[in-house]
Amino acid sequence: MFSKKQSFxxxxxxxxxxxxxxxxxxxxxxxxxxxxxGGEGMGIYQMVYPLYCILxxxxxxxxxxxxxxxxxxxxxxxxxxxxxRLYGVVxxxxxxxxxxxxxxxxxVQGEPAIALCCKLLSPSVFFVSVLSIVRGYFQGLxxxxxxxxxxxAEQVIKVAVGVALSYVFRDNLALAVAxxxxxxxxxxxVSTAAACxxxxxxxxxxxxxxxxxxxxxxxxxxxxPLTLTAIAMPLSQLAExxxxxxxxxxxxxxxxALYGIFSGCAITIINLPVSVTYGLAASGVPxxxxxxxxxxxxxxxxxxxxxxxxxxxxxxxxxxxxFFMAPLAAKLIFGSLDGAxxxxxxxxIKILAVSSVTESLVQTSSACITALGSPVKSTIxxxxxAILRVGLAAALIKFTNLSxxxxxxxxxxxxxxxxxxxxxxxxxxxxxRRGAHDEDNADRFGNMRGRLKPSGKEGA
Numbered sequence: 001m002f003s004k005k006q007s008f009x010x011x012x013x014x015x016x017x018x019x020x021x022x023x024x025x026x027x028x029x030x031x032x033x034x035x036x037x038g039g040e041g042m043g044i045y046q047m048v049y050p051l052y053c054i055l056x057x058x059x060x061x062x063x064x065x066x067x068x069x070x071x072x073x074x075x076x077x078x079x080x081x082x083x084x085r086l087y088g089v090v091x092x093x094x095x096x097x098x099x100x101x102x103x104x105x106x107x108v109q110g111e112p113a114i115a116l117c118c119k120l121l122s123p124s125v126f127f128v129s130v131l132s133i134v135r136g137y138f139q140g141l142x143x144x145x146x147x148x149x150x151x152x153a154e155q156v157i158k159v160a161v162g163v164a165l166s167y168v169f170r171d172n173l174a175l176a177v178a179x180x181x182x183x184x185x186x187x188x189x190v191s192t193a194a195a196c197x198x199x200x201x202x203x204x205x206x207x208x209x210x211x212x213x214x215x216x217x218x219x220x221x222x223x224x225p226l227t228l229t230a231i232a233m234p235l236s237q238l239a240e241x242x243x244x245x246x247x248x249x250x251x252x253x254x255x256x257a258l259y260g261i262f263s264g265c266a267i268t269i270i271n272l273p274v275s276v277t278y279g280l281a282a283s284g285v286p287x288x289x290x291x292x293x294x295x296x297x298x299x300x301x302x303x304x305x306x307x308x309x310x311x312x313x314x315x316x317x318x319x320x321x322x323f324f325m326a327p328l329a330a331k332l333i334f335g336s337l338d339g340a341x342x343x344x345x346x347x348x349i350k351i352l353a354v355s356s357v358t359e360s361l362v363q364t365s366s367a368c369i370t371a372l373g374s375p376v377k378s379t380i381x382x383x384x385x386a387i388l389r390v391g392l393a394a395a396l397i398k399f400t401n402l403s404x405x406x407x408x409x410x411x412x413x414x415x416x417x418x419x420x421x422x423x424x425x426x427x428x429x430x431x432x433r434r435g436a437h438d439e440d441n442a443d444r445f446g447n448m449r450g451r452l453k454p455s456g457k458e459g460a
Contacts, residue, residue: 018148043260053234071140091129113174273318288371297430389414
């Protein structure tokens with residue numbers, strides 16, 4: 001059951017359900033976490049994540065889609081084996097760098113507790129890198145179960161260990177926050193071990209003819225642009241965590257708490273619909289990339305449009321629901337916030353509700369662009385909008401009376417611009433490649449036949 005390829009819809013449902021359960025658990029996790037840590041503790045918690053996300057992006061973010069694209073296109077058999085060696089080293093270096101930067105980051109952000117938090121979180125960079133390779137391998141085969149189940153496992157372990165440790169150390173705020181981040185490391189170690197067992201069990205069944213691993217440049221052709229695309233978001237969040245908090249400190253004494261409400265509470269709720277539509281992005285790649293690889297861009301773009309329309313059908317009602325149910329969501333999930341802080345959260349959710357639609361569409365359309373063979377265009381989109389988001393947020397907070405709400409309006413504008421750019425790229429996809437595509441394919445598959453060699457073992 002768990003080893004078979006799924007159809008586009010079934011695969012999307014599986015991975016979306018896994019992502020949704022994972023995000024719901026993450027959101028519910030914030031209830032006891034906010035009760036224990038309070039607004040200030042949540043602010044510290046969120047200030048650690050931008051650096052972690054940057055290193056995670058470099059070592060892991062482009063891997064699932066990149067490996068999935070190579071394997072599903074039929075030209076990347078063995079890509080995951082080379083990726084283990086290549087990105088295993090990158091992930092290890094990322095862990096070491098995060099450990100080394102813990103003290104400097106604490107000084108820059110003006111929060112001493114961040115140093116210990118970074119050190120305890122740093123090992124997870126390596127383990128997520130390895131886990132991402134396994135996920136990309138199975139996604140390329142059209143099997144979404146490993147991704148969905150490991151995502152759920154990550155959250156279950158993080159919630160259980162995080163709540164337990166933060167409660168034990170609740171009298172020491174710095175140690176309580178650090179222990180919740182150590183729980184993330186524990187969850188990644190266990191999930192990676194389970195995923196690797198799944199992978200090696202399948203690799204025992206080798207085909208009669210085995211294609212050698214593709215060169216590293218074939219892997220980097222997709223993973224590097226995807227990494228550069230993905231890193232724009234955490235870099236903008238890191239810049240926000242420094243710039244926004246510093247500007248807010250000139251306005252109010254509750255700068256850290258306000259940033260915690262915006263980034264740790266409002267964004268968490270807004271990302272729930274986005275997590276549901278993630279499955280459409282992941283499942284679309286194995287469906288679209290073979291069509292684009294064969295030069296059938298008309299059908300590939302039809303599949304892209306299908307994924308985008310389903311994304312809109314899911315995210316739009318969710319956004320409407322978030323807008324009208326914002327007070328209830330804030331009360332249920334973050335009931336420990338005091339009256340004034342909860343009012344701020346409700347207003348932030350209402351402002352950001354539109355972003356749950358545009359961010360979902362950006363997520364799906366970015367995956368479609370990669371599957372169509374143009375990952376660099378998605379990179380351009382993300383960097384343009386990341387710069388816009390940070391610059392506009394800083395301007396709105398500093399030169400208007402919007403306070404932290406300026407960051408929410410800036411996010412709305414950035415995702416809307418990203419959505420329009422991606423749609424334009426999809427419309428234009430394939431227009432310059434059709435003439436020479438048949439000749440390129442003949443050369444590519446001729447080279448593949450020449451690379452085939454016996455593996456010495458028959459597959460099951």
